[in-house]
Amino acid sequence: MPERPAPGPSPGRIVGLYALAVMEREGPLYGYQLAERIAQRTDGSWRPGAGTIYPALESLRARRLARPNVRGRQRVYRITREGRAFLARVRRGIAWRSRGGPDIGPLWSEIAGHEDPGAFLLGRLQHQLDGVTRFLAREAAAGHLRREFRRQLRTELRLAEARTSPPVRRATRPIRRTSRRRP
Helix, strand or coil: CCCCCCCCCHHHHHHHHHHHHHHHHHCCCHHHHHHHHHHCCCCCCCCCHHHHHHHHHHHHHHCCCCCEEECCEEEEEEEEEHHHHHHHHHHHHHHHCCCCCCCCCCHHHCCCCCCCCHHHHHHHHHHHHHHHHHHHCCCHHHHHHHHHHHHHHHHHHHHHHHHHHHCCCCCCCCCCCCCCCCC
């Protein structure tokens, strides 16, 4: 019996959402162009094939989130008003989660069979930092972005340390009682 894929958003859903975001930002696009953009964005670590790209675009069309126009042999897809509204709802949901929604990472670590949730979370953090490193390496203004990122990262680490560390008791000096002479 073949192994089932890991739980989580399907590749087709990710491709569809990414297609909407690209169409909103850059205008119409076609399937091959979308596959190339994904490969570029993931530094070649993922290049979805036609079996992922075209069903995702067809799903957007069926849901009226994108509209195809035929140009020669190509179907060029453009985001619709409904697609923009849907993307806005998705973004609001993502923003809510990033502002402090529950982190279910420890649950995933148990589902995946990791005995140490801390090691699992550290691995996730390393994966995210690797992504930031690749992003900064691509960007023209990487020097400024790198400095700003490091500053923000140090701040976040200090805040995390303050939240998780027990309070430090400072030694207090005994109060000296001085006797005052009365004249």
